[in-house]
Amino acid sequence: MNEAFSSSSESVLHRTVGVSQPVCHDGDLEQMYQISQTCHFIKSNGFKKAALQFPDELLVDSITVSAAVEREAKVKTYVLGDTSYGSCCVDEVAAEHVAAECVVHYGRSCLSPPTRLPVMYVFGRRPIDVQRCAAIFKELFPNGGSHVVVLYDVTYSHAIDDLRSILNDDYPNVVFSDLKADHSRGQGQVYGPLTDSNNTDCMADMVVCKFGRYFCMKEGKTVEDYSMFYIGHEGLTLTNFMMTWNRCAFCSYDPGTSLVRAESININKALMKRYYAIERAKDASVVGILVGTLGVASYLTIIEQLKDCIRKAGKKSYVFAMGKINVPKLANFLEIDVYVLVACPENSLLDSSEFYRPVVTPFEMEVACNKHREWNGEYITDFRDLLPGGSSHVDFPNPDKSANDEDVTDVSLITGALRSSCLNSSDLPNTSSSSSLVVRNQTLTIANTSTAASFLAGRSWQGLEPKLGDSPVVKAVEGRRGIAIAYEEEGAQ
Template identity: 65%
Template sequence: MADAFSSSSETVIQRVVDVTVKTNTPPEKLEELYQIKETCDFISQHQFKKVALQFPDELLVDSVAVAVEIERHSNAKPFILGDTSYGSCCVDEVAAEHVGADCIMHYGRACLSPSKRLPLMYVFERRPVDVEKCASTFRELYPDTQSHIIILYDVNYVHAMNDLLTLLSPEYPNLVASELVVEGEQCYSHGQMNRQHDDTYLSEQDGRQVIYQFGRQFSLKKGSSITDYSMFYVGQEGATLRNFMMTWNRCSFCSFDPITMTGRTESVSINRALMKRYYAIERAKDANVVGILVGTLGVADYLTIIQQLKETIHRAGKKSYMFAMGKLNVPKLANFLEIDIFVLIACPENSLLDSGEFYKPVVTPFEMEVACNKNREWSEEYVTDFRHLLPGGQSHVPLVDQQEDGDETDVSLITGALRSRNLLNSEPAESSFSSSVVLRNQTMTVANTNPAASFLAERSWRGLEQKLGETPVVKAVEGRRGIAIAYEEEGTPS
C-alpha cells in the first residue's frame, strides 16, 4: 500500500472510502414501518396544512418516499427536517417554526421530553425483535419465577411488548410491565397513553404505587419500593439504558439486544460511574467561571432552568456565561479557555455527556446544584431530568436565604486548597484591573476575582483582528491550484 504523502493528487482525489449506508425501505413496507395511514388520519382530523417531518440521520433515506405518500393521501404540504440543531431524539420545534408548520411528525427513537409549542405526533420505528428468543433469554437471566422484575424498553420495540408479556406473565406473577406514556396536551402517539399533566410522579392508585419517569409509567405493589425490583431492558446499549441505570442506580439491570439476540447482566459499575460524576462536582466547586450550554430549544421549561442556574451560580459567587452552539464537539468548547467548567441543559438522555475527551468537564444541572446549593447534598438520588429541579418538582431544593447565607470555607478534594462556598461579598464595586485581591471577611480571607472578560484581555492571541480601514484594497489575483500536498506549480513531491 502506497504512503498517503507519496500518492499523486489524482490518486488522493479518486480514493474511495467505504461507508455503510442504510438502504431504502421497500415501498410495500413503508406503511408498516412509518404508519402512514394513521399519520394521514391524524393530519386530516386536525386539518393541518403544513406538516414538518423530522427524521434522524439513519432514516433520511426514506424521508422523500414518506413525504410523497403523506402528500398523496392528505391535503397537507410536508416539509422534511433533516439536520436537527441538537439531538435527534428531541423535537426540533425551532426548525419547524421556520417553515410555519402546523404540527410535527417525529420519526425514530425519541426521549419523550415534553414539548409545548406545536402539536406533535411520535411515529416510532418498528424494529424487529425475536420475541421467543427474548423470552427464553429472560428465563435464563431470571430462573426464579418469583422474582420482582420491571420490563423497560427502547421506544422502537414497544410494538412487541404485548407478545412478550403473553409469554412471560403466566410464569412470572410478580412481573411488571412499563407503559409508554406521551406527555403533553398536544402530544400524541399511535396506540399509546396520553398524559395531560406532569404534576404527579408518585401516586396511589387502587392500592398500588404508580411511578412515572422518562415517558414510562408502571405501578408497584403497595408497601414495596422500586429498590425491591430488578430491571430488564429490551434494546441496544446506549443513552436510554445509561439514563435508566444512573437514575435507578440501586437496582440491578439485565438487558436483551434484539440485533445480536443476546442477553447479559449489565456489569458496568454504577458506583464507579457515580464517582466520576462526583469528581466533576468537585471540579464545579473549584470553578470560578461557568459556561451554561444550551443543548435544547424544544424541551419544556428550558428557559426556567437557565434562570434558576444563573441565580444558583451567582449566589455561589461564580461568573456564568451562556452559549448556544448546537451539537457539541471538542473543538467548539476548546475555544473558550477562560471557562472553568460547563453545565449542559439538555434532555435526560443527552445530559449525561462523557466529557473525558473535552478540555473542561461538562456537568448536568443537578451536579451544578450540588456544587453551588448548600441545601442540596450528594446522596443516592441522581436526577437527569432538569424539570424535577424546578419549583414544584419532585427534587426541588430551595436556595439558602441570602440573609442566612454566611461565608463558609471547605477544602478542595482535588487541589487541597481552601475555597469559599459563598463569594457574593468578594466582588469589588469598581475594578479597573484585570485581577483584584479583595478582603472578603474579618477572618482575613482573600479572593482573587478574574472574570472571563479579563482572562480574554490577558490572552496573547484573541482572535483575528479586523483592522478596518488599515488593509489596502487590491485586485483579485489568481491563486494556487490543486491540493495542499501537491499544488500544480510546485510539481509532484518526491
C-alpha cells in the same frame, strides 16, 4: 446545519443524503411508518403544513413516506434532516423555519415533552422474536415470584403486549412499563402511539414516572426491591436508567443480536467520575451554560435557575448557544472553567474526556453550588426534576446576614486550596439598580469587573480584528504555493 426539504425536491434530497437503497419495502411502508394514522392525525386537526422529522438511518425512506402522506392527507410536507441537536428530540426550531403546524417524529425518541407544536410519534417496529424474549426472561428469572420491571426501547413497544400476555400467568409480580410522554409542563400536545392501558388503576403514590415511562409498584415495595429487565441495544437509554436506579440489578436482551447479559458496568466507578466533575465545578470561577436543546419544555426556566444558582455561589456565568457541541467549538473559550449542558436526559451525560474543560449536568452544577443539596447516591439527568414542583427540587439557601448565614469555606479535593461555597446577601450584586456601564464624564467610563473580559483583555491573541481604516488598501497578488514545510520557490533554491 439543519436542513428542511420539500418532498417535491426528490432528486435534491437523494443527492444530499447520498443513499439509494430503501430501508423499508413498499409492502411494509404502511406498517412501519403508520401512514394511515399519520394522515388521520393531520386531517383531524386541519393542518395544512406538516414537518416530517427523520433520523439519519431512515432518511432514505423520507421521500416515499412524505409523498404518501401528501397524496392521502392533501397536506404540504417538509422533511427535516440533520437536526439541530439530538435526533431523539423534536426539532421544533427547524419546523418553525418552514412555518409547519405540526411535527411527525419518526424513530427512537427520548419522549421529552415538546414546547410549542403538536407532535405525533411514530417509533417504527424493529423485529423481535417474542417467544425467544420470553424464554430468555425465564432463564434469567427462574423464580416465578421475582419482582422485575420490564423496560424497553420505544422501537419495541409494538411487541410488549404479546410479551405481557405470555409472562403474566407465571410471573404475577412482574411489572411492565408503559410509555407516557409527559407534556404537562409544555404547551405542545403529544399524540400516539403512547400506551396507557394497563396501569390506570394504580395508586398515585405507587407510580414511578421516568424518561417517558411509567409503572406501578406493588404495595409496600420500592424501586430498589425490583430487578430491571431491559429490551433493546446498549445505548444512552439504558445508561440513563442504570445511572438513575444505580442500586438495582440490570439484565438486558438485544433482539437484533440475540445478546443476553447481566449488565456489569461499574456504576460506582461511573458515579465517581461524575463526582470528580462536581469537584471541578466547585473550583470553577467562570461557568459556561451550554444550550443543548431548543425544544424540551422548560429549558429556559432551568437556564434562569442555573444562572441564579451560579450567581449566588459567587461564580460568573455565560450562556452559549452553538448548536451541536464539539471540542473545537468549546476550545475557543479558555476563560471558561467548566460548562453545564442543558439538554434532554439522553444527551445530558456527555463524555467530556476529550474536551479541554469538563461538561457537567444541571444536577451536578446544583450539587456544586447549593449547600442544601447533598448527593445521597441518587442521580438526576432530567433537569425538569430540579425545577420548583419537580420531584427533586431543593431550594437554594437564603443568604441573610441577620440569620448569621456566613460564607462557608471548605477545601478543594483537587487543588487542596480553600474555597467559598456560598455568598451572603451583601455580596450579591443589586441588578435592579445598577448597570454595566457608568458614565464618569464625557470621555471616561468605568465597567463592572468581568472575569472573562479580564482574561480576554490579557491574552495575546484576541481573535481576528478588521482594523478598518488602519490597514492600507493594496492590490491582490498571487500568493506562495506549496505547503508550509516546503514552498515551491524554496524547493527551487
